[in-house]
Amino acid sequence: xxxxxxxxxxxxxxxxxxxxxxxxxxxxxxxxxxxxxxxxxxxxxxxxxxxxxxxxxxxxxxxxxxxxxxxxxxxxxxxxxxxxxxxxxxxxxxxxxxxxxxxxxxxxxxxxxxxxxxxxxxxxxxxxxxxxxxxxxxxxxxxxxxxxxxxxxxxxxxxxxxxxxxxxxxxxxxxxxxxxxxxxxxxxxxxxxxxxxxxxxxxxxxxxxxxxxxxxxxxxxxxxxxxxxxxxxxxxxxxxxxxxxxxxxxxxxxxxxxxxxxxxxxxxxxxxxxxxxxxxxxxxxxxxxxxxxxxxxxxxxxxxxxxxxxxxx
Amino acid sequence: xxxxxxxxxxxxxxxxxxxxxxxxxxxxxxxxxxxxxxxxxxxxxxxxxxxxxxxxxxxxxxxxxxxxxxxxxxxxxxxxxxxxxxxxxxxxxxxxxxxxxxxxxxxxxxxxxxxxxxxxxxxxxxxxxxxxxxxxxxxxxxxxxxxxxxxxxxxxxxxxxxxxxxxxxxxxxxxxxxxxxxxxxxxxxxxxxxxxxxxxxxxxxxxxxxxxxxxxxxxxxxxxxxxxxxxxxxxxxxxxxxxxxxxxxxxxx
Numbered sequence: 001x002x003x004x005x006x007x008x009x010x011x012x013x014x015x016x017x018x019x020x021x022x023x024x025x026x027x028x029x030x031x032x033x034x035x036x037x038x039x040x041x042x043x044x045x046x047x048x049x050x051x052x053x054x055x056x057x058x059x060x061x062x063x064x065x066x067x068x069x070x071x072x073x074x075x076x077x078x079x080x081x082x083x084x085x086x087x088x089x090x091x092x093x094x095x096x097x098x099x100x101x102x103x104x105x106x107x108x109x110x111x112x113x114x115x116x117x118x119x120x121x122x123x124x125x126x127x128x129x130x131x132x133x134x135x136x137x138x139x140x141x142x143x144x145x146x147x148x149x150x151x152x153x154x155x156x157x158x159x160x161x162x163x164x165x166x167x168x169x170x171x172x173x174x175x176x177x178x179x180x181x182x183x184x185x186x187x188x189x190x191x192x193x194x195x196x197x198x199x200x201x202x203x204x205x206x207x208x209x210x211x212x213x214x215x216x217x218x219x220x221x222x223x224x225x226x227x228x229x230x231x232x233x234x235x236x237x238x239x240x241x242x243x244x245x246x247x248x249x250x251x252x253x254x255x256x257x258x259x260x261x262x263x264x265x266x267x268x269x270x271x272x273x274x275x276x277x278x279x280x281x282x283x284x285x286x287x288x289x290x291x292x293x294x295x296x297x298x299x300x301x302x303x304x305x306x307x308x309x310x311x312x313x
Numbered sequence: 314x315x316x317x318x319x320x321x322x323x324x325x326x327x328x329x330x331x332x333x334x335x336x337x338x339x340x341x342x343x344x345x346x347x348x349x350x351x352x353x354x355x356x357x358x359x360x361x362x363x364x365x366x367x368x369x370x371x372x373x374x375x376x377x378x379x380x381x382x383x384x385x386x387x388x389x390x391x392x393x394x395x396x397x398x399x400x401x402x403x404x405x406x407x408x409x410x411x412x413x414x415x416x417x418x419x420x421x422x423x424x425x426x427x428x429x430x431x432x433x434x435x436x437x438x439x440x441x442x443x444x445x446x447x448x449x450x451x452x453x454x455x456x457x458x459x460x461x462x463x464x465x466x467x468x469x470x471x472x473x474x475x476x477x478x479x480x481x482x483x484x485x486x487x488x489x490x491x492x493x494x495x496x497x498x499x500x501x502x503x504x505x506x507x508x509x510x511x512x513x514x515x516x517x518x519x520x521x522x523x524x525x526x527x528x529x530x531x532x533x534x535x536x537x538x539x540x541x542x543x544x545x546x547x548x549x550x551x552x553x554x555x556x557x558x559x560x561x562x563x564x565x566x
Contacts, residue, residue: 104321
């Protein structure tokens with residue numbers, strides 16, 4: 001895999017001494033969707049801001065497609081597109097004009113055909129002559145994406161792209177991101193919606209209090225760290241777990257009809273066969289079985305909690 | 314150099330100017346007309362000639378300078394303050410442009426706007442007084458340089474200002490008094506000697522005097538001083554803007 005964004009030991013401190021990034025090292029591969037997960041204040045937006053030139057870095061280096069963001073800032077920035085977290089548009093500017101403005105600012109000659117393609121793809125063509133303050137929240141967010149894509153970037157940063165948008169628009173946005181990936185654009189998105197990372201990302205990075213806790217391929221992460229659960233639906237209601245099943249650390253569901261068994265999917269033996277035999281031996285009758293894999297959210301919460309306990313963050 | 318970016322910022326600012334024509338164009342032109350009517354037509358005939366020039370004629374360069382200086386500052390200050398206010402500066406900061414390109418775009422547009430206002434006032438002044446311009450080329454040169462110089466200063470104010478109040482405070486509390494006390498409506502020679510000396514510390518007086526010289530061939534201070542004052546002040550502003558973008562003062566976190 002070719003690395004397109006290379007971040008080495010990046011630190012960012014503010015004048016009041018607060019250290020927002022504490023030596024972040026991270027490589028983003030060309031053509032992938034990378035999801036940067038982290039709680040509020042973890043340093044996600046700061047990291048993006050430094051890479052894009054909105055914040056000054058304190059130390060460390062960042063290169064984009066081989067170009068240093070300080071030394072070769074023109075080359076580096078010209079291949080980056082940024083969709084900021086806040087919906088910030090010139091309120092009285094018209095949609096088409098604001099997209100044209102972005103393209104020109106990045107040194108690209110006017111290309112009406114390209115602008116039209118972007119606006120159509122983002123369902124904004126009908127609103128092209130509207131002032132930005134006449135748009136709905138979702139349209140404003142799409143306008144920001146259109147602006148970021150106007151100069152045909154190779155790397156697109158999406159900072160909380162679906163924060164505060166409805167479910168339908170969120171799905172549309174995911175679709176748009178998938179289409180962009182198909183055209184070869186590398187996408188780095190920050191989010192605290194685990195669902196979003198789970199749906200879109202190829203790789204996931206977890207950041208908390210300015211430190212990268214983990215970077216891993218999403219599927220591997222879920223496979224490696226994921227715990228699975230078996231939900232055993234009983235035919236009759238019980239009030240306590242039978243003594244014969246006390247070795248299994250089972251949880252009894254609130255309704256008294258469900259036993260939940262958690263096991264490590266990486267383990268050689270899961271213990272499910274023996275459990276089911278012992279359930280039958282205890283005189284319980286099974287009505288149904290369900291398995292559930294722990295979500296990225298469970299993994300994420302677990303990681304951050306562990307790091308906090310270890311004093312790692 | 315990213316010339317396309319300069320043109321993009323410039324066009325965008327000129328479009329904004331055209332969008333708010335009443336406020337940004339008609340209003341200062343109307344104010345200048347009121348000065349001509351009140352000081353030129355109503356009071357002027359009762360005031361004796363200054364160096365062989367009628368009072369109505371004498372105040373024309375001063376009023377033009379007063380207008381272009383204040384308009385250059387407010388246009389440039391608002392031009393960069395507005396993206397700050399709407400938090401769209403992220404786009405400028407993340408674009409492949411440096412301080413010079415951003416400055417050229419915003420300052421160039423602000424100077425163009427105030428220059429157009431100044432020229433309209435100059436044309437309109439002919440309806441009130443009989444106007445002769447002794448050195449028209451130098452007059453245009455001084456006018457253009459003044460517009461650029463004060464737009465550079467306004468650009469710094471726009472970056473410095475954190476709110477609308479701060480945006481207004483320097484133009485109102487510093488620039489307007491300096492322009493009024495810099496000889497817009499009177500000759501410095503008419504002041505008592507002490508005040509003449511004090512006025513020499515007012516850089517604006519050099520500009521007004523020089524500009525008036527291009528009309529009537531007579532000045533309170535040599536015209537070369539006017540050009541020198543403009544050059545030094547502009548250079549100082551450019552160095553300040555370079556430093557602002559280098560450090561990110563009031564722009565980057």
